[in-house]
Amino acid sequence: MKTSQPKPLILDKKTALLKAESWCAYQERSQQEVRNKLYEWNLFPNEVEEVISELITTNFLNEERFAYAYTSGKFKIKKWGKIKIKQGLKLKKVPDKLIxxxxxxxxxxxxxAVLLATAEKKSIALTEKDMLKKKFKLVTYLQGKGFENDLIFDVLKANNLPS
Known part of the structure; x- marks a missing residue:
C-alpha cells in the first residue's frame, strides 16, 4: 500500500502575491511569518523579497500595526505580562523599537489591574496550606505569565495576597 506524500505547493510570483494578500488581509502578520509562508510556497529568495516589498507598499503588511495588534491581543485576551509579550514579538523578529x-x-x-485580577484568581485556586509555599507558587505562576518581579511583589504586598 502506498502512502501519499502531500504535494509541495509551487506558485509563481503573481499567484503567491494574491495568496499572500488574502492571507495578510485575514489577520495581521509579521514580515517573518509572511517570509516563511512564501518560502513554503517554494518561491526564490529574490521573489520572496519582491512580494514582501509589494505587500508593504500596498499596506497589506505593516510591522508596527502587527506589533500593536499582537500586544493588545496577548494582553487583553490571554492576560500576558510585558515580558512574555516582548519574547513573543522577538520570536516573530519584530524590531526592538517597535516592540x-x-x-x-x-x-x-x-x-x-490585570496583574491583580490574575493574582487573586490564582490565589483562590491554590490549595496549598503553607503560606510560604503558596506565595512561591503564586509568584512563579505570575512570572510565567510574563509579569515583572517588582510589580508582582508590590501588588501582592499592597493587597495582602496570598490569602
Whole structure:
C-alpha cells in the first residue's frame, strides 16, 4: 500500500502575491511569518523579497500595526505580562523599537489591574496550606505569565495576597 506524500505547493510570483494578500488581509502578520509562508510556497529568495516589498507598499503588511495588534491581543485576551509579550514579538523578529512602542501602548493602570485580577484568581485556586509555599507558587505562576518581579511583589504586598 502506498502512502501519499502531500504535494509541495509551487506558485509563481503573481499567484503567491494574491495568496499572500488574502492571507495578510485575514489577520495581521509579521514580515517573518509572511517570509516563511512564501518560502513554503517554494518561491526564490529574490521573489520572496519582491512580494514582501509589494505587500508593504500596498499596506497589506505593516510591522508596527502587527506589533500593536499582537500586544493588545496577548494582553487583553490571554492576560500576558510585558515580558512574555516582548519574547513573543522577538520570536516573530519584530524590531526592538517597535516592540517598545507597542508595549508602551499598555496603560499602567490596566496592566496593574490585570496583574491583580490574575493574582487573586490564582490565589483562590491554590490549595496549598503553607503560606510560604503558596506565595512561591503564586509568584512563579505570575512570572510565567510574563509579569515583572517588582510589580508582582508590590501588588501582592499592597493587597495582602496570598490569602
Amino acid at each position: 517598545q512602542k507597542a508595549l508602551n501602548g499598555i496603560e499602567m493602570d490596566d496592566y496593574l
